[in-house]
Amino acid sequence: SFPPTLSSTESYSVPSLNKIRKNNSTQAASSPDMKLKEFTPAITADDSDDETYLFQCSSAGLYQCSVTGLVFVMKGEGDVVYRTVPWYRRLLAQHHKKPAGPLFDIKCQQQSVCQLHLPHCELISTGGGQFLQVAHVKDEGIEFITPHQITESHVVINITGFSGYGNVKDENSPCDPxxxxxxxxxxxxxxxxxxxxxxxxxxxxxxxxxxxxxxxxxxxxxxxxxxxxxxxxxxxxxxxxxxxxxxxxxxxxxxxxxxxxxxxxxxxxxxxxxxxxxxxxxxxxxxxxxxxxxxxxxxxxxLSSSGVKKCRDSVPWNLSPDERLLNVRSGFIDGISEPVLNSLLDKLLEKKVIIDAELEAGIMQNRSDRARFVIDIVRKKGEAASSQMIERNFLFVN
Missing domain, CATH: 2.60.40.2660 (Immunoglobulin-like)
Structure with missing residues (x-):
């Protein structure tokens, strides 16, 4: 199960992608000037530490995931749960196909996703993408869907069922850049x-x-x-x-x-x-x-300005957890990447180290300010909260 984590959204105009006010209404999915909203999903990990993404949608519209690049056309509210899974390479080979993107396992209990846009890496302007299809991997087998549209960045398909979706192309397709x-x-x-x-x-x-x-x-x-x-x-x-x-x-x-x-x-x-x-x-x-x-x-x-990484082995173990956070504070702010930082925020909310209002305050800032905000607010909560952050191993990776 997923915690009731807020999914933030930002709105853009298609195709210009200029920002608009967040409270503008989203037009019908069939409208050519439909508004695109970007969201940051909640990220959870299962017992095997595989990560799963959750998008909690409240209304119809066009929504792009800031982590995966997936775009969901929603006909109403619904919870979209998705993750990447390994390709069945042998099954693809039987149909003379090869992967052309990640395979996404997508579920929506409310069945409210009506169209899916999958990111591709082909150079459409120079003739690439002619061999692209979308594989729909189901329990009963696999089918290959001819795209409804291929844009410069995405393969667009209409969907009615759920499970695995991913871009593929012919094994003998040209090796275009x-x-x-x-x-x-x-x-x-x-x-x-x-x-x-x-x-x-x-x-x-x-x-x-x-x-x-x-x-x-x-x-x-x-x-x-x-x-x-x-x-x-x-x-x-x-x-x-x-x-x-x-x-x-x-x-x-x-x-x-x-x-x-x-x-x-x-x-x-x-x-x-x-x-x-x-x-x-x-x-x-x-x-x-x-x-x-x-x-x-x-x-x-x-590379690192100091040349030598301040890792957990070089931080004195006799320091209290909040003192250890202070000891690595500058390295954490400079080093942690935005995707890892977003994942850390979700984990801290899940463990009740931070509350919804603090999560919202954090995600509104740029990367370095967000990192500074996170480590300082956890450090000030004392040893128990600081220990939770240290145990997540987020202090020592980028």
């Missing part, structure tokens, strides 16, 4: 004399970032997500080379080359690992097409 992400995860050393590393992931743009962060956190709680501009265009099955400056013995990139696979929507393993043998504040990284030597992504990556 797609919108992609270069995601960086940094593991600083506890000891400045030790080496440390950057994991570099090449993923299609329509992955759910929250799922990637959650998956990486499960592998290594001390790893930090580096929030840099990740966007680029990559060719599936193309080999890319990663280089780093300074190009000397202090930096080791392995492997030097890696192939981009567009079908990875569940296991998020790095394509490259960069080993840093000394403390650095900045490293210049470039991803290059191995065949043309054309640079497809180049960024100056800013």
């Amino acid at each position: 797609v919108r992609a992400l270069v995601l960086l995860f940094y593991k600083p050393p506890v000891d400045p004399d030790l080496t440390f590393s950057l994991s570099v992931l090449l993923l299609p743009q329509n992955v759910v970032l929250q799922d990637v962060l959650h998956s990486r956190k499960e592998r290594d709680v001390d790893e930090r997500y580096i929030d840099t501009s990740p966007h680029c265009k990559l060719h599936p099955k193309q080999v890319y080379t990663l280089s780093a400056v300074p190009e000397d013995d202090s930096v080791l990139v392995q492997p030097i080359e890696a192939e981009f696979h567009e079908e990875y929507y569940h296991n998020y393993f790095p394509s490259f690992q960069v080993i840093l043998k000394k403390i650095m504040k900045t490293i210049m990284m470039t991803l290059t097409d191995s065949t043309s030597s054309h640079s497809v992504w180049k960024r100056a990556v800013y």
Whole structure:
């Protein structure tokens, strides 16, 4: 069951996406100038720590999830419960299909979702997306739905039933370029004399970032997500080379080359690992097409200003929980990412560490102010509340 968590909404005008007043009425779903409202779902975890999203809708309209990018056209009020699940690759292969997006398990007891928009990463303006379909995975099998419409960002289908929905395309479809992400995860050393590393992931743009962060956190709680501009265009099955400056013995990139696979929507393993043998504040990284030597992504990556991570092992254990929060306060504010911060707010509400009014006050602020608000309000509530936050392991990951 889900706690009665507030789902915040922001309103936009389609297609211009200009903000409008929140209390404007949402027009009928069939209207071409229908208003799009963005919401932040409640996030819960089951016994196996798999995350599930909840959208509590109060009226008909068009709503976009800020975490997954999904858009729901609602014909009335209802509770939409959804999560990502692994693809049945063998079943897809029997139909000569392959994944072209995450597989979402979607449920709505009130049956009030009438249309679904699934994010894609194809370049429609250059002819991509011609082979896109939507797989509807049910207990009795699988069906493939021809899209009602394909926009620059979403595949649109009309739905009547629920269960699994995800974008697919033909196995033999052309390897046209797609919108992609270069995601960086940094593991600083506890000891400045030790080496440390950057994991570099090449993923299609329509992955759910929250799922990637959650998956990486499960592998290594001390790893930090580096929030840099990740966007680029990559060719599936193309080999890319990663280089780093300074190009000397202090930096080791392995492997030097890696192939981009567009079908990875569940296991998020790095394509490259960069080993840093000394403390650095900045490293210049470039991803290059191995065949043309054309640079497809180049960024100056800013690492921890101190070089050495203040993790739970370096915080004295004789401090009280609220003192421990104060000890890591600046690192928490600088380091925690927005999806993880939103998840933390939901967890604190679920554990009754904060109340609805405090949740609402928190979500109205930008990321750094929200992080400052969260750690300070929990710290001021005393040792019991501070212990809840420490036990959630949110202090030491980005």
